[in-house]
Amino acid sequence: MAVAKNRSPRPHQKPQGARTRAKLKEWSGKVTRESDALDLENGVFKKRNARDIAVSLKRSADRSHRRKSAPLRSAMSMLTFYINRAGKNLGDSRLRTLEKAKEELRRLFRNGEKPRSSPRG
Numbered sequence: 001m002a003v004a005k006n007r008s009p010r011p012h013q014k015p016q017g018a019r020t021r022a023k024l025k026e027w028s029g030k031v032t033r034e035s036d037a038l039d040l041e042n043g044v045f046k047k048r049n050a051r052d053i054a055v056s057l058k059r060s061a062d063r064s065h066r067r068k069s070a071p072l073r074s075a076m077s078m079l080t081f082y083i084n085r086a087g088k089n090l091g092d093s094r095l096r097t098l099e100k101a102k103e104e105l106r107r108l109f110r111n112g113e114k115p116r117s118s119p120r121g
Contacts, residue, residue, distance in 0.1 A: 038064050038078055045082050050100035053079070057101070058108050072109040076102065 038060045047053045057079060061071035068074075083090075083098050090098070 053101040054104035
């Protein structure tokens with residue numbers, strides 16, 4: 001006679017349904033919008049040019065009075081967070097642009113450049 005196994009999930013493993021995944025997306029979107037670290041320019045991660053993204057992040061990090069670490073670290077952290085959270089839904093060329101923005105951000109901080117205001121205001 002076969003003994004039936006208890007097939008209940010392990011207590012440390014929660015089944016991840018659509019509702020849980022939706023909550024995670026809401027959470028990461030909220031962090032991007034309402035981060036205490038930086039006040040980001042609207043659409044900063046949608047810019048097409050890596051330099052424009054880096055300049056915007058540098059400007060936000062330099063102006064922020066709420067950040068908890070150095071401006072470069074705060075800006076890089078926000079960019080990395082976005083890449084890690086949205087990365088699986090981004091195309092290869094978009095990911096390359098964002099990775100180039102990291103390099104550009106390091107260069108901007110290393111050279112001590114001040115961000116120029118964009119011609120559009």
